[in-house]
Amino acid sequence: MEDPWQKAYDFAVAVARKAGEIRKAGESEIRVMTKSSTVDLVTKTDERVEKIIISSLKEEFGEDAHCFIGEESVAKGEPCVLSDKPTWIIDPVDGTTNFVHGFPFVAVSIAFAVNKEVEFGVVYSCLEDKMYKARKGKGAFCDDEPIQVSDMKDINKSIIISEHGTDRSPEKVTKIFSTMQKILCIPVHGLRGSGTAATNMCLVATGAVEAFFEIGIHCWDIAAGVIIVKEAGGILLDVDGGPFDLMSRRMVSANNELIAKRIIKEIEIFPVGRDDAPAEK
Ligand SMILES: O=P(O)(O)O[C@H]1[C@H](O)[C@@H](O)[C@H](O)[C@H](O)[C@@H]1O
Numbered sequence: 001m002e003d004p005w006q007k008a009y010d011f012a013v014a015v016a017r018k019a020g021e022i023r024k025a026g027e028s029e030i031r032v033m034t035k036s037s038t039v040d041l042v043t044k045t046d047e048r049v050e051k052i053i054i055s056s057l058k059e060e061f062g063e064d065a066h067c068f069i070g071e072e073s074v075a076k077g078e079p080c081v082l083s084d085k086p087t088w089i090i091d092p093v094d095g096t097t098n099f100v101h102g103f104p105f106v107a108v109s110i111a112f113a114v115n116k117e118v119e120f121g122v123v124y125s126c127l128e129d130k131m132y133k134a135r136k137g138k139g140a141f142c143d144d145e146p147i148q149v150s151d152m153k154d155i156n157k158s159i160i161i162s163e164h165g166t167d168r169s170p171e172k173v174t175k176i177f178s179t180m181q182k183i184l185c186i187p188v189h190g191l192r193g194s195g196t197a198a199t200n201m202c203l204v205a206t207g208a209v210e211a212f213f214e215i216g217i218h219c220w221d222i223a224a225g226v227i228i229v230k231e232a233g234g235i236l237l238d239v240d241g242g243p244f245d246l247m248s249r250r251m252v253s254a255n256n257e258l259i260a261k262r263i264i265k266e267i268e269i270f271p272v273g274r275d276d277a278p279a280e281k
């Protein structure tokens, strides 16, 4: 049977590389603006790269063939709804704060979902020049080399990643740091954070760390990473131990269930609205 999405997968890899190269070339002066809070940054480059990605995909597959969820389009009021239709989920610059500051982890993240399930994902870590990709049932790769999660089962010998997000309300920050303190004191070998959820998930997939969890991420930060982690042999769970939900803005990704469940025991959950919550009038 003909593979229905191979062409889209190959095209996504090419578009992610092109987008990353535009990003690398950069603007001589970065214009920084803010979104949900004063520390939720966006630049003209984010907007420009997203437009280029979406227009390339429309040009290749037809104006109305697929749906799109793009970080900057949603910020400008486009709907964020995942239906059963083939849908591209795009973060043009994951790690915008890193980009603004010259901290060297910035990724382009492109995922493709059908029937609400991610079919393939591509994360191009553009400053490292590493292309991570995975397709459902076909394995995960970094620069065409197969990748696999760590086989570590001992939490005491693990490295865990988390991030602080962009919400600085004191109650949430207290819970985030309390969780981190509890995990650090299990104890684990270390806590890390690259500043980009997409890259963090690739680090789980390569076995460099055992787990990455965050409350407050968005579907575009993690959609490509979800399939990369799964195809590398890892698992995804909700922060309460239930099934993972791409639109819920909460996630634990790990090398195995043992490590995931041990972390979940320590997570102090705080409320975040869903990505697909109806817009307030
Ligand atoms: O806004 P961009 O696309 O750079 O992405 C986010 C990161 O991916 C999060 O892990 C991280 O915690 C931040 O929320 C950050 O905003």
Ligand SMILES: [Mg+2]
Pocket: 071, 091, 093, 094, 095, 197, 220, 221
């Ligand atoms: Mg992002």
